[in-house]
Every structure is written in structure tokens, then in C-alpha cells.
Amino acid sequence: MTSKIILASRSPRRKDILEKLNFSFVIDPPDIDESPFENESPIVYVQRISAAKADLVAQRHDQQCIVIAADTTVELNGEIFGQPRDLDEARLMIHKLSSKTHKVHTAISVRYNLEFANSVDTASVTMREVSSELLEWYIGTGESIGKAGAYAVQGHGAALVTDVTGEIDTVIGLPVGLLLGMLGNLGIDPKTL
Secondary structure, three states, X not given: OOOOEEEOOOOHHHHHHHHHOOOOEEEOOOOOOOOOOOOOOHHHHHHHHHHHHHHHHHOOOOOOOEEEEEXXXXXXXXXXXXXXXXXXXXXXXXXXXXXXXXXXEEEEEEEEOOEEEEEEEEEEEEEOOOOHHHHHHHHHHOOOOOOHHHOOOOOHHHHHEEEEEOOHXXXXXXXXXXXXXXXXXXXXXXXXX
């Protein structure tokens, strides 16, 4: 019998990625404070939030369950771009990212049988110069809300992006190669999931 997988996330993108892997799972999203600490680096931040999500959800389930949590943040010159609170903040984020290359960090945390694994992958994204017309069109799609950095590369936000270096799944929010490697390191054969 395979262990039950718990996806500790509300993200429809992470759900889609696990479904494409043909994993059978249930969703149990954590409710944690995702505010960065003062002077916290983006990588430390994203790893801390991912681990906190996994730890909280793991406490609610049998230790034989495989808990998968992740967190994604956008970084520009050390500044953390989380999910915008509203459309005005989304406009500001995209305006700051316009014509620049930024980093996208996705941390994954897995908890299983009292063991744990935490890791992070980084990709670089170059955004085109976003005109005020393009910005307002994109904001009008409603896609900005709930996305780190206020855009979704796999959706309408592709119109804002000229280049991705690294794994596209990292930018979307769950790097598959990293996840499969972490499961393997914990003695879990992904083919049995």
C-alpha cells in the first residue's frame, strides 16, 4: 500500500503539477504568517516558510503520510516580492520588474516517517519593458493576485516575459526534478505514488 500524499498548499499550480505526475494526494493547506523577518534573505525566507508549512501540516497527519510543501518568492536585488495584497501593489511589483532580470526561488519541504528534506531551486526570469497599456491589460486579467511577483509565467503573464533560465516548474511553483530527487533520498519510489 502506498503512503498517502498530503499537499500542504492552496496553489492550483502545485496541484496541477502533482496531477501531471499522476500522484494521488489530498490537499491540506496550512495557515501561517508568511511575513519576512527584518533583513531576511530571500532564500532563507522561502526555505523557512516552506519548512513551516510542512511542519504544521505534518503535525495533523499520521507520520506514514508524505507531506509536500513549497513556497515561491521573487527576488530583485535582494528585495522579496511575495503575493501582492491588492492590484495597486501588483502594479508596483510589475513596474519594478519591468525590463529587468530577477530570480525566482522555490523551496520544497517533504516530511515522511519522522524524516524530513528541505531544498530550494532558483531560476532567472527576464521581463520585457512593460508599457502602461500592457500593464493595465495584465492587471485586468486578475491573474496577479495570489502570485509571487504578481505574474504567472504559465498564464497570461507569459506576455510579460522574454526569457527563463532554469526550470520553468521552479517559476510556476514546484520544481519536479528537485521534488523527485528529494522523495528518492527519503527512500520513496515516485513510481509507487
